[in-house]
Amino acid sequence: MSEAATPAEHLDNSVRDRLLQAAVDLFAEKGYAATSVREIVAAAGVTKPVLYYYFQSKEGIYLEIMTRASNDLQANLEAISDRASSVWERLLKLADTTYNAYSENIKTMKIMHAMMFGPPQGAPFVDFNAVYWAFHQAVEAMVKEGMHNGEMLPGDPKNVTWVLMGTVHLAMEMALCQPEKALDRQGLREVLEVNHRAFWARGLANQRENRNDD
Amino acid sequence: MSEAATPAEHLDNSVRDRLLQAAVDLFAEKGYAATSVREIVAAAGVTKPVLYYYFQSKEGIYLEIMTRASNDLQANLEAISDRASSVWERLLKLADTTYNAYSENIKTMKIMHAMMFGPPQGAPFVDFNAVYWAFHQAVEAMVKEGMHNGEMLPGDPKNVTWVLMGTVHLAMEMALCQPEKALDRQGLREVLEVNHRAFWARGLANQRENRNDD
DNA sequence: GTCTATAAACTGATAGAC
DNA sequence: GTCTATCAGTTTATAGAC
Numbered sequence: 001m002s003e004a005a006t007p008a009e010h011l012d013n014s015v016r017d018r019l020l021q022a023a024v025d026l027f028a029e030k031g032y033a034a035t036s037v038r039e040i041v042a043a044a045g046v047t048k049p050v051l052y053y054y055f056q057s058k059e060g061i062y063l064e065i066m067t068r069a070s071n072d073l074q075a076n077l078e079a080i081s082d083r084a085s086s087v088w089e090r091l092l093k094l095a096d097t098t099y100n101a102y103s104e105n106i107k108t109m110k111i112m113h114a115m116m117f118g119p120p121q122g123a124p125f126v127d128f129n130a131v132y133w134a135f136h137q138a139v140e141a142m143v144k145e146g147m148h149n150g151e152m153l154p155g156d157p158k159n160v161t162w163v164l165m166g167t168v169h170l171a172m173e174m175a176l177c178q179p180e181k182a183l184d185r186q187g188l189r190e191v192l193e194v195n196h197r198a199f200w201a202r203g204l205a206n207q208r209e210n211r212n213d214d
Numbered sequence: 215m216s217e218a219a220t221p222a223e224h225l226d227n228s229v230r231d232r233l234l235q236a237a238v239d240l241f242a243e244k245g246y247a248a249t250s251v252r253e254i255v256a257a258a259g260v261t262k263p264v265l266y267y268y269f270q271s272k273e274g275i276y277l278e279i280m281t282r283a284s285n286d287l288q289a290n291l292e293a294i295s296d297r298a299s300s301v302w303e304r305l306l307k308l309a310d311t312t313y314n315a316y317s318e319n320i321k322t323m324k325i326m327h328a329m330m331f332g333p334p335q336g337a338p339f340v341d342f343n344a345v346y347w348a349f350h351q352a353v354e355a356m357v358k359e360g361m362h363n364g365e366m367l368p369g370d371p372k373n374v375t376w377v378l379m380g381t382v383h384l385a386m387e388m389a390l391c392q393p394e395k396a397l398d399r400q401g402l403r404e405v406l407e408v409n410h411r412a413f414w415a416r417g418l419a420n421q422r423e424n425r426n427d428d
Numbered sequence: 429g430t431c432t433a434t435a436a437a438c439t440g441a442t443a444g445a446c
Numbered sequence: 447g448t449c450t451a452t453c454a455g456t457t458t459a460t461a462g463a464c
Binding site for chain 2: 028031116119129162176181198
Binding site: 057 | 456457458459460461
């Protein structure tokens with residue numbers, strides 16, 4: 001546990017990291033409960049006592065994976081805090097960095113997603129809910145700001161936030177769970193542009209031009 | 215298996231249905247892999263051979279639960295097919311019947327959702343994906359119809375469908391997974407109204423009136 | 429650190445009596 | 447139909463040699 005935090009924070013090909021990688025692959029593919037310690041150590045090319053030496057238990061290796069992932073996601077929220085750019089630009093940036101975090105780390109995100117929106121499968125509790133809700137509330141704060149400074153059209157910030165979150169959430173979920181049907185980065189951007197035309201002040205103006213309004 | 219389809223299709227308090235109910239509760243609460251046959255029969259107040267007598271295996275009882283659920287969901291899509299009412303009314307009706315199907319049967323829907331968007335947990339494959347995608351495509355067909363007949367504003371039907379599906383999907387998912395944070399039926403309707411104002415022809419007119427446009 | 433060998437409990441499933 | 451008793455295989459986890 002002492003050498004847990006390698007300088008770059010991620011995988012070299014030490015035995016320890018090969019175990020982590022194998023566990024991520026299997027938990028993502030089959031689920032926590034359906035994955036046995038035997039399978040993890042086989043995939044890592046070691047024997048059982050090695051896993052217990054580094055991680056104490058099956059729960060231990062799971063918790064290390066999820067703690068890292070949770071911290072990574074939390075870091076993304078910082079994209080919102082700098083008020084230099086417009087709400088719209090910050091929203092795009094948040095969607096983009098989140099999309100990156102997901103697509104670069106699909107398997108870990110699949111595990112997290114399964115625990116956030118599925119049954120616990122006997123795994124120890126980790127409060128992902130808090131991370132997700134922080135995300136939702138950060139977006140809501142942005143929407144309030146945008147409506148207040150006139151960048152966005154007036155409306156109920158809560159409801160508009162639900163629509164925006166729904167868009168991003170569905171895109172992320174499809175990318176995780178049905179990649180062949182999912183939006184790519186460009187597709188997500190296009191759908192967000194639809195939201196932009198609907199809820200932003202300049203967006204509505206554009207939309208009306210397009211309609212050649214009366 | 216012969217007496218599977220009771221007249222009303224659902225639970226009396228026969229031993230068989232008590233087993234089904236116990237299995238639904240446990241699969242929803244802990245997940246398929248983390249639930250043992252022993253727990254199911256204990257919750258139903260019977261012994262193991264009884265479960266194997268009625269359902270042949272753990273997979274058997276799971277498959278019966280999921281087959282019923284899948285059929286129920288598929289039936290909801292019929293709300294779309296009658297072209298008597300407007301696209302908007304049909305969309306509202308679909309959202310409402312789906313919300314009902316979910317909230318009346320939360321535990322079964324949780325299992326289905328976990329299998330649709332989470333790891334298989336060693337459970338036998340059921341093609342929920344097809345049901346979900348049929349839903350998505352039915353909405354897309356409605357949006358195309360609405361844009362074509364002038365009920366909705368012009369735009370890319372695919373992208374608008376993603377926004378609408380995102381709204382409904384997030385509402386359903388929160389209702390399943392974080393009920394205390396979720397939208398109630400009225401809340402879902404309000405968020406859909408936001409979509410209405412954004413993407414429907416009369417909706418935009420209303421929005422512009424509200425803004426007291428220049 | 430990594431191994432072989434094994435413990436102790438639990439798993440899905442069944443035989444056979446009633 | 448429902449039970450008791452039990453099977454064979456798997457599970458997480460560990461003791462102890464190297």
